Amino acid sequence: MRLSHVDGGCGFAHDPAAPVGKEPTIWLPEASPGTLILEPAPPGFDALRSIDRKAFGQSLLERTDPDGRELIIADGSGELHVRLRDEQGTRRPAVLLPIDSMAELRLDVALHFVRLLGGQSIGLLPAALRLTSFQKRRLIQLLHTFDVLDLGGGPRDVAAKVLASDHAQRRSVEWKDSHARRKANRLIYDSRALVEGGYLKFLQGL
Numbered sequence: 001m002r003l004s005h006v007d008g009g010c011g012f013a014h015d016p017a018a019p020v021g022k023e024p025t026i027w028l029p030e031a032s033p034g035t036l037i038l039e040p041a042p043p044g045f046d047a048l049r050s051i052d053r054k055a056f057g058q059s060l061l062e063r064t065d066p067d068g069r070e071l072i073i074a075d076g077s078g079e080l081h082v083r084l085r086d087e088q089g090t091r092r093p094a095v096l097l098p099i100d101s102m103a104e105l106r107l108d109v110a111l112h113f114v115r116l117l118g119g120q121s122i123g124l125l126p127a128a129l130r131l132t133s134f135q136k137r138r139l140i141q142l143l144h145t146f147d148v149l150d151l152g153g154g155p156r157d158v159a160a161k162v163l164a165s166d167h168a169q170r171r172s173v174e175w176k177d178s179h180a181r182r183k184a185n186r187l188i189y190d191s192r193a194l195v196e197g198g199y200l201k202f203l204q205g206l
Contacts, residue, residue: 026063026070027081030098032203033105034129035070035081036113037096040088051090051117077123078130080113105129105205128205135202145184145191158184 029035160168167180
């Protein structure tokens with residue numbers, strides 16, 4: 001597995017330069033409050049009930065590594081990552097809650113999960129971790145922009161291919177003062193910031 005200590009310090013299951021597929025991405029728990037860490041409860045908690053795997057909902061991916069097992073489950077609200085150090089994490093489940101800058105959001109994720117297991121009709125993820133339709137469209141635009149740049153394109157190419165603007169074909173004087181040029185340059189700036197670590201803000205509900 002190739003490791004990146006630049007892009008969020010994440011371990012990538014595949015080479016980041018390889019084409020993107022449909023397989024969900026595994027994130028480090030410390031980078032993503034949407035990762036729920038289950039560990040065995042301490043001795044003395046005898047009224048614990050084991051978690052039925054069927055209660056996890058639709059499983060998108062399951063991966064085992066030296067640190068344990070990770071499940072990615074999904075519903076209409078998004079994807080929840082469940083990190084299990086060992087199988088006792090489902091037989092005697094307890095949530096590990098690091099008290100970091102995202103502790104309240106991690107707690108909210110845990111509450112959603114507990115309520116879901118209790119039979120309540122509730123989404124896996126709190127609203128803060130759900131991408132809006134606008135955010136999804138914006139992310140698609142930014143990734144498209146970065147692809148254009150990666151292939152050697154410039155602002156005119158971004159305006160033509162991402163914004164579908166005919167201003168990209170205008171003379172230099174008209175192009176220089178056009179709204180399409182300003183918008184293309186903004187997309188270029190934001191797309192680079194996104195790829196260079198800005199995507200972590202989306203993971204953290206910011």
